[in-house]
Amino acid sequence: MSIKTTRDAIRETLIAEMERDPRVFVIGEDIAGGMGAPGEQDAWGGVFGVTKGLLGRFGRERVIDTPISETGFLGLGIGAANAGLRPVVEIMFVDFFGVCFDQVLNNMAKFRYMYGGKASTPITVRTSYGAGFGAAAQHSQALYPMFAHIPGIKVALPSNPYDAKGLLTAAIRDEDPVIFFEHKGLYDEQGEVPDESYVLPFGEAAVVREGKDCCIVAFGRMVLLARQAAEILAREGIETTIVDPRTIAPLDTDTIVEAIAGCGRLVVVDEASPVCGMASEIAALAATECPRALKAAVQKVTPPAVPIPFSPALEAAYLPTAEAIAAAVRKTLQ
Amino acid sequence: MSTIPAELDVIHAYRMLRLLREFEDQLHVAIARGNVPGFTHLYAGEEASAVGVCLHLADRDVLCSTHRAHGHFLAKGGDVDALALEIFGKEGGACGGKGGSMHVADWSRGMWGANAIIGASVPHAIGAGFAFKYRGEDGVAVSFGGDGASNQGAGFESMNLAKILNLPVLFVLEDNGYAETTASGWAVAGRPVERAGGFGIPSVEVDGTDLLDVYTKIGVGVRRAREGGVRRSSMCACRCSTAITKVTRKPTARPARSSSCAPSRTASRVSACRCSPPDGRMPRRSTRSMRSARRARQRPSSARSTHRFQPCRP
Numbered sequence: 102m103s104i105k106t107t108r109d110a111i112r113e114t115l116i117a118e119m120e121r122d123p124r125v126f127v128i129g130e131d132i133a134g135g136m137g138a139p140g141e142q143d144a145w146g147g148v149f150g151v152t153k154g155l156l157g158r159f160g161r162e163r164v165i166d167t168p169i170s171e172t173g174f175l176g177l178g179i180g181a182a183n184a185g186l187r188p189v190v191e192i193m194f195v196d197f198f199g200v201c202f203d204q205v206l207n208n209m210a211k212f213r214y215m216y217g218g219k220a221s222t223p224i225t226v227r228t229s230y231g232a233g234f235g236a237a238a239q240h241s242q243a244l245y246p247m248f249a250h251i252p253g254i255k256v257a258l259p260s261n262p263y264d265a266k267g268l269l270t271a272a273i274r275d276e277d278p279v280i281f282f283e284h285k286g287l288y289d290e291q292g293e294v295p296d297e298s299y300v301l302p303f304g305e306a307a308v309v310r311e312g313k314d315c316c317i318v319a320f321g322r323m324v325l326l327a328r329q330a331a332e333i334l335a336r337e338g339i340e341t342t343i344v345d346p347r348t349i350a351p352l353d354t355d356t357i358v359e360a361i362a363g364c365g366r367l368v369v370v371d372e373a374s375p376v377c378g379m380a381s382e383i384a385a386l387a388a389t390e391c392p393r394a395l396k397a398a399v400q401k402v403t404p405p406a407v408p409i410p411f412s413p414a415l416e417a418a419y420l421p422t423a424e425a426i427a428a429a430v431r432k433t434l435q
Numbered sequence: 436m437s438t439i440p441a442e443l444d445v446i447h448a449y450r451m452l453r454l455l456r457e458f459e460d461q462l463h464v465a466i467a468r469g470n471v472p473g474f475t476h477l478y479a480g481e482e483a484s485a486v487g488v489c490l491h492l493a494d495r496d497v498l499c500s501t502h503r504a505h506g507h508f509l510a511k512g513g514d515v516d517a518l519a520l521e522i523f524g525k526e527g528g529a530c531g532g533k534g535g536s537m538h539v540a541d542w543s544r545g546m547w548g549a550n551a552i553i554g555a556s557v558p559h560a561i562g563a564g565f566a567f568k569y570r571g572e573d574g575v576a577v578s579f580g581g582d583g584a585s586n587q588g589a590g591f592e593s594m595n596l597a598k599i600l601n602l603p604v605l606f607v608l609e610d611n612g613y614a615e616t617t618a619s620g621w622a623v624a625g626r627p628v629e630r631a632g633g634f635g636i637p638s639v640e641v642d643g644t645d646l647l648d649v650y651t652k653i654g655v656g657v658r659r660a661r662e663g664g665v666r667r668s669s670m671c672a673c674r675c676s677t678a679i680t681k682v683t684r685k686p687t688a689r690p691a692r693s694s695s696c697a698p699s700r701t702a703s704r705v706s707a708c709r710c711s712p713p714d715g716r717m718p719r720r721s722t723r724s725m726r727s728a729r730r731a732r733q734r735p736s737s738a739r740s741t742h743r744f745q746p747c748r749p
Binding site: 179 | 567569600
C-alpha cells in the first residue's frame with residue numbers, strides 16, 4: 102500500500118494486466134507518441150501521460166499508436182475482442198465519441214444479445230471527461246449518461262485512485278464491453294492504492310460517509326465536492342450520507358435506495374447535462390422506489406443545460422461547487 | 436470462358452450456387468405472402484461472389500457481412516435450417532431468434548454476422564485481421580460490403596488502418612447497382628475498384644456473376660493475405676447481378692413455416708430466376724417491402740401464385 106495518483110494507479114493497472122494476460126493490448130491516438138517520427142519514442146504517453154512507459158515494456162506490437170481515426174481503431178478493437186483478444190482502446194476525450202458512436206451504440210453494445218449469446222466482445226474503452234481546464238465545449242463534456250442509456254455496455258466512473266485500479270482491473274477482465282471514464286481533474290488526486298492487483302465488482306456502490314440528515318448521491322469528481330460540502334455541513338451540525346455509485350451501468354439501486362430511505366432527503370450531484378442525466382435517474386429512482394420515505398423535494402445539483410464555456414470565469418460558474426451542494430442540502434432541511 | 440482451376444471442386448461449387456439461389460427463391464415466396472417478420476434482403480443474383488470468395492476460406496477465417504447476408508452465411512458453411520429458423524424468428528435459429536435476417540451469424544464457422552448498419556462491420560474485419568497477425572496465425576479476414584458501404588467513412592478508415600498496420604484483410608465490394616433506391620453509377624464517384632488505390636492497396640475487378648472469374652482472381656488476394664509479406668491487404672470489386680424472381684406456378688402447399696421452412700425440392704414451386712447479363716447496370720432485384728407483402732396479403736390466394744413481384748428495395 103502506498104500513496105499514488107489516479108494517473109499512476111491506472112498506469113500500473115494497465116502494466117499489471119498486460120503482464121498477466123498476453124491477450125491485452127492498448128491502442129489509441131498518441132498513447133505512446135512519436136510513431137513514424139524521428140527522435141525519442143514514448144516521449145508522451147498520451148495527452149495526460151497515463152500510458153507513458155508502456156511502449157518500453159511491451160513494444161509496438163502491444164502499444165499501438167493510431168491515426169486520428171476513431172471509427173477505424175475502435176471498430177478494430179471490437180473485432181479484435183470478438184476474436185478473443187482483450188483490447189484497451191483509448192478515446193482521448195469523451196467528446197470524440199461523436200465520430201465513432203455507431204461502433205458503440207449499434208455494434209459493441211449489441212453483439213452478445215443480437216447474435217444469440219454466441220458472440221463476446223471483451224473490450225475496454227478508456228476515455229477522459231470533465232470540465233474545469235479551459236478546454237471549452239468540445240473537450241470538456243461529461244457524457245457518461247449517454248452510455249448508461251444503452252443496454253449492453255458497462256460504464257465505470259471512478260472517483261479516486263483506489264477505485265480506478267479496482268474497476269479498471271475488473272473492466273479488462275470482463276467478458277463484455279466496458280467504457281471507463283477518467284476525469285481530467287482526478288488524474289493528480291492522490292490516495293492509498295495497494296501494489297497488488299484487486300478487482301472491484303461492478304454494480305456495487307460505495308457509501309463514502311454516513312449521516313442521518315440527508316443523502317447525497319454523487320458521480321465521479323463530484324464525490325470530491327460532495328465530501329467538501331459534507332465537511333461544511335458538519336460544522337453546522339448537519340450529518341450527511343454520501344453514496345458513490347462507482348459504476349452507472351450496472352447501477353447499485355439497492356444501496357442507493359436504502360441510503361435515500363434511511364435519510365428521507367436526497368441531493369444528487371452530477372456533472373452531466375441536467376436533461377436525461379444521472380441526476381434525473383436517481384431522482385426517478387427515489388420517486389418510484391421509496392416515495393413515502395421522502396420528507397422533502399429532491400434537489401439536483403448539475404451544470405446548466407448549455408455548452409461548456411471557455412472563459413475560466415464562465416466555466417467556474419458553469420460547474421457545481423461544494424457550496425452549491427451544501428445549499429441544496431440545507432434546502433431539503435428547511 | 437474462364438478455365439477451371441484444377442483444385443476447384445466444380446460440383447460442390449455448383450451445389451453451393453444452387454443452394455444460395457434456391458434458399459432465396461423459397462424465402463421470396465414466404466415474404467410475398469407476408470409470412471416473414473421484419474425486413475429481409477435477398478442475395479439472389481450475387482451468389483458467385485459469396486461462393487467464389489468462400490471457397491478459399493476455412494472455418495478459422497473470418498467473414499464480416501452486411502444486412503444482405505443469407506448468401507454469405509450459407510457460403511461460409513452456415514446451417515440452412517438455422518438460417519431459415521432465424522429469419523422466421525424461431526427457436527433453434529442461428530441467433531435464437533434474437534437477430535433475424537439482418538443479423539444472422541454462425542460464429543463457429545467464422546461467420547461473424549450480418550450487420551445492418553451499412554459499413555459498420557468493415558472495421559471489425561480489420562480487427563479480426565489484427566488478431567490473426569497478433570497471434571501469428573495465418574487466418575484471413577474478409578469484409579463484404581456493397582456499393583452503399585463503399586461511401587461510408589468506416590470503410591475508408593479501415594482500408595487506411597489495414598494498410599498502415601499491414602493486416603491480412605480482403606475487402607470485397609459487391610456492386611449490385613443500387614444502394615436502397617439510389618444507383619451506384621450516380622452515388623459512387625469514380626470506379627469502385629480504384630478506391631483502394633488511394634490507400635496503396637492492390638485491387639482487382641471481377642465479374643460477380645462468373646464464379647470462375649471471382650474464384651480465380653480473389654484467390655490471389657486471399658493467398659497474399661495468408662502468406663504474409665508486406666502487402667497483406669487487398670480489395671476486390673465485384674460487379675454483381677441482381678435477379679428478378681418470378682412465381683409462375685401456383686404453390687400446392689403453403690410455403691414451409693417454422694421448423695420445416697428449410698428449402699426442399701418438394702416444396703419448391705418457384706421456377707424461374709432470371710439473371711441479368713454481367714455487363715452494365717442491372718435491373719433491380721425483388722425483395723422484401725412492406726408494400727409488396729401487403730399487396731400479396733390482400734390478393735386472393737389464386738392470384739398470388741401468378742403475381743409477378745414488383746422490384747423494390749435492393
